[in-house]
Amino acid sequence: MEMLGLYPVFYFPNYGSAWLMGLTGTIHIMASHTSVGAGLLFAFLAHKAYKEDRPELYDYMKRYGMFLLIFSYVIGSITGPGIWYTATAASPRGISALIHNFVWVWATEWVFFIYEVIGVFALIYFIDKVDRKTHLKLTYTFAIASVGTLALIIGIISFMMWPGNDAYYNTGSASDAFFGVNTFPHMFLRIGFMIMMSGIIGMIISSSMKKENLSLSKELTQKMGIVSLLGGFLTLLSFMWYIMTLPVNAHAILGITLDSIIMNRIILSILFSVYFGIAIFKPQWISRTLAITMMFVIGIAGVWPGEKLRESMRKPYVAGQYIYSNNIISRDVPGKGIKNEVPLLAANGYLKMDPWVPTRLRTITPENKLEVGKMLVTRACSNCHSLEKYGSYRPMMGLVGKIAQDEAGIKSYIKNVIGTGSSPYMPKIALPDEEYDAMAAWIATQAK
Amino acid sequence: MDATFINLMRDPAGVPFFPVVFQGLYILTWALHAAFVLLALGALGLSLYGSTKQKTDSNWKIFNPHLIMTGKISVSMLILLGIAPLLFTQVIYDSGWYVANTLSGAFVFIFVYALIAGYMMYYWYSSANKKSNGGTLIGLISFVILVFCGILMHNFAVESISPDKWQEWYAPNGVIDNSGLNFHIDIIRLAFMVSLTIPVVGIFMQNYSDFLSTRKDFSSEYLTFVKNLGTKLAVVGLLISAVLFVVWMLQVGLLFHPVVLATIVSVVILLLLAMRNKNSYVTTGILVVVALFISGVRELIRYNIMSGLGYDLYGYPMNLEWETIIMFLLTFVILGFTGIAFILTMAWKIGKREGVFDASKDVAVTRLANVTLAIFVIWIVVYFAWGMVALFKNTL
Structure with missing residues (x-):
């Protein structure tokens, strides 16, 4: 009798192995979302600095860049493959399904990632070493490369929830799997959050510049407040769109916790809006300590419950609504010759x-x-x-x-x-x- | 353990392209990844010695910060370049890789956080060295952690090519162990890999010296010092590595295999070039060839073990995936090569001169910048157009 292609089970006492993946994922999302958002913000700042001939903005970018390099790229670039690793240990067949469907998408993302990481070193270390016009072009390409990494991973993680129609099951095509019904809402949800995070991190840098240049510090804190508010607004709108594209099983989970989610989102929206409002109207009130504290509050209160919810809503599946969380294949996929x-x-x-x-x-x-x-x-x-x-x-x-x-x-x-x-x-x-x-x-x- | 068992764990979705292509890509990208692993550890290790000398020695005072910076960027590069072989190995040797990751699941988790800690401490070391020529202890801790990460990765590799031991490791004496704390190393193979850090950093120092020879702000005495030290390290390191390589090949019974013999010949050529010390860029070119051969030897060992058990790599069921492979190839060749050429050309020209480089007056850099930007924009437009077409086709 033919057996099933199962793997050994790794179990982490008291928590379970999937929890390790959730922890790594949350840290990665904080870092990676900040870095993509910062890529967009850099393009905006570099454009402004070049067009308005404002050299002081380059100093700000350099400081921001060093923070970005250490925080986002060190942590983000390790926890990105880190999610993959921990997911492998927790759900080998789930990750295998993703790899065997999307290996070329991941390989394409890798090309963008190489450009992005080499680009961030160039962007920061060459600020004073290359002419500003060329530097501006570099920031534009860096911003698009950052968005490109999101554009490529989003189809894969959206497929983990579901493709949204039967096309993939019949054709087995990665394209049909990748561009599912919640790929684009999910993408804009994350872009909104990325923009918000970039503004929040930006406030840490701008608020620490008060002693050297108070007016610039105030101006940048105000701008970061506006950026964060716009990002937050896009996040909220996209979240509502995203919810409408979820499968029935996700709505079943959502139904259990919907009231508390709505309440939680209202409280967070008010809290965040007040903070961003202070940054816009009273920028001098934003100290570095407050900005760092708020980064952790917003990051932890925003990311952890969101990712936990996404993981819960996916249940009982781990990928594409054909692999259960316990690594058993739960339906036929004729397009790939996969059997229930x-x-x-x-x-x-x-x-x-x-x-x-x-x-x-x-x-x-x-x-x-x-x-x-x-x-x-x-x-x-x-x-x-x-x-x-x-x-x-x-x-x-x-x-x-x-x-x-x-x-x-x-x-x-x-x-x-x-x-x-x-x-x-x-x-x-x-x-x-x-x-x-x-x-x-x-x-x-x-x-x- | 036989092929039935290993084949059972192959993904039912099949591979999306010819397995030999993934095998080739694995060999290529692992070689690049390993080159930066060796440079990172070599540069960091040598900088620890340098940090004890830099307060009294003017050469080390200049060189050590550069060494630390080289290691720092190399860690980023090794992470980046490590993603690709990780991806390709999971496609064709999924059984081995996933078994290793579950048998050592706890170490997978430890690896991720140790790497974060080690790399963050590297930044701390770099910052402390810049401010006060200090931070040696932090650097040492960072070095130990990063070496530990390398040993863990070696552990995963060893486990993935030991299918005859998998069941015993998972359930010793029939009692299941879900702790994920399996740890197995092959000391000769590990020693050989670690020994390569010495010649790699040595050859890098020869490159460094040649590259800066056009700069007036670096004295010829300083550059000669770096170059000579690099030559010593390259020669001594290569001799140690060569001995360990022969012992390793004797251990696995492959000493007279054509790929192994070709590797030995390329190492001898590399040794002669490093000793002659005439053109370090040519030496680096041969180093890349040696790295590809070593990567090839690793793959040969794995292929022999797996095919010896009856695993038919080239017979892995295939579901061709044209759309995404076309996307990858076009992105890799057009966007990747142009984009990296833009940044590296700019970096090369900046490094070759003092002061600000006006790239807007440089035809090559300006053209590369414009073309790169245009390709990125076109890529994004195609992505959204493709997505909309796929979505409308499947939902309307």
């Missing part, structure tokens, strides 16, 4: 289909039942749930306690709810009865 694995697993179970099961655990005995149960739960559930009783991230044992009180109840829930695919945000885990027994037995011992 759920029926195979239902008929034969993990113990026969998982190539990584040690020989001594392939048959359940009274002695190894709990060990098999733990192995199966780790394989089927640990991508989304921490398995410890007081685990920090979607703790399974805590959730079980709310649903069932004993082994029979746990088995009934796994078999009749999860096993039938009745939960909109959980993968359908249909297995032979004895595997449910082993899983329920182990969960019951842990949930006590």
Whole structure:
């Protein structure tokens, strides 16, 4: 019998491996969004400095650039591949699906990335070493290259949510997968956030220039306030557009938390608007300490919940609505010759289909039942749930306690709810009865 | 472990182009990545010695900041250039790479954050050195962390080519270990790779000296000092590397393979050129050839191991993907080459003179700048047009 192409399971205690990806992703988004936004801002500033002959703006760009180089490019360029790495460890088949669909898109992004990183060194270190007209052209190309990196990655991460129509499943074409219904709303949502972040970082630099040049500091803080406000407004509008392009399963998750999301967004919008308003109307009130604090507040309050929501809304899938978060292929993709694995697993179970099961655990005995149960739960559930009783991230044992009180109840829930695919945000885990027994037995011992 | 098991893990979507193309791209891009890894570690390592000398030695006082800057930019370049081989290896050797990443999942996470910490500390070291010629301890910590990152990457590579041990590593004695803490190194292979940092930084110093020889603000005594030291490092380093390479090849039983023999010949040529010290740019050209051969030898070892188990790399099911490969090729060749030519030509001309370089009066740079800008604009227009057509076709 042919087995499934599964990989070993890596599990990070108390959190689960997917959480590591979320953490790296959040840091990367802060850094990369700032860098793309700053690319656009640099083009604007360089244009202004050149056309209006204002050399003092070059000093500002140089300072901003050094911050950008250290903060955005060091952290961004490492955490970008870092997401990839941690995603590989957490969901090897999910990342493999993306790689095998989009390898040339990623390779194209790599070309842009090379230009961008070499460009940022040139942009900063050559400010005083090359004529301003040529430098201006460099900033223009740098800005487009930065947007280009976003334009290329956005189709891939939008596909992770869903392509939005059946074209990809029938043709298998990367183009049909890439330009899905939420690719463009997602792109403008992120461009808005990038512009906002660039203004927020810009305020850190402008507010620290007060002693040397108060009027320039005030002028730039005002401009950064306007930039941030416009970016924030674009983010909000695009977020509403983006929400309209999500799949049914995402709306199911969204429905549960919609009220708190709306409240959260209203509070954040008011808070951010007040801050940007102060920057515009009372720029002298913006100190460097306040600007740094607000960068972290806006970054953490804006990015972490947003990315967590995006990850939750994607459930039960991890890529293209054909791979479950537990790495099982959940539908046919005729265009690529991919077959649904759920029926195979239902008929034969993990113990026969998982190539990584040690020989001594392939048959359940009274002695190894709990060990098999733990192995199966780790394989089927640990991508989304921490398995410890007081685990920090979607703790399974805590959730079980709310649903069932004993082994029979746990088995009934796994078999009749999860096993039938009745939960909109959980993968359908249909297995032979004895595997449910082993899983329920182990969960019951842990949930006590 | 046999091919059935390895083939099972191949992605059901197949590869989007001929596997041999990915293999070639892997060899090419790994060589470039490795060159900057070696230069970064070599420059940082040597600068630590330099930072103990720069307060009393006028040559080191000039050279050390340049060495630190070289290492700093090289770290960025190695990260950039590391993305491509990482991408291509996952396409054709996905089973090996993903197994290694899950067996050592905890180290994957540690690697990412160690690299951030090591690189941030490098900036700290650079800043401290600029301000007060200090920061040696920070530099040393940064160096140790970055070497540790290199060892972790070596660990992933070793695990990915050890399919006969995967199951034992995942479930030692039949007990599953999900901790992701597997760690396995091949000491000879690792020692050889690390030893290459010495000749690479040596040859870089010869380049540096030749490049600045047209500048009046650098004395000939200083440039001779750098060049001679570079030659010593290149020669001694190459001899050490050559011995380790032969031991490694004996270990894997490939000493008399044609690719290995060609590598040895190219190393001898490189050694002679480095000793003669006439034209360092030619020496660098041969260094690139040597790097490509070493990359080729690594691939040969992997290919032999995997095909020995029956893994048919060239028989990987294929789903040709014309639209995106055309996008990549056009972007890589037209936009990539023109854009990089623009920045590098400008950088070369800036470095060759003192004061401000008026590139607007330089025909080549101005033309390159204009063409690069035009290509970028056209690229964005095509992207949106393509996206709209695809979207309307599939949704209306």
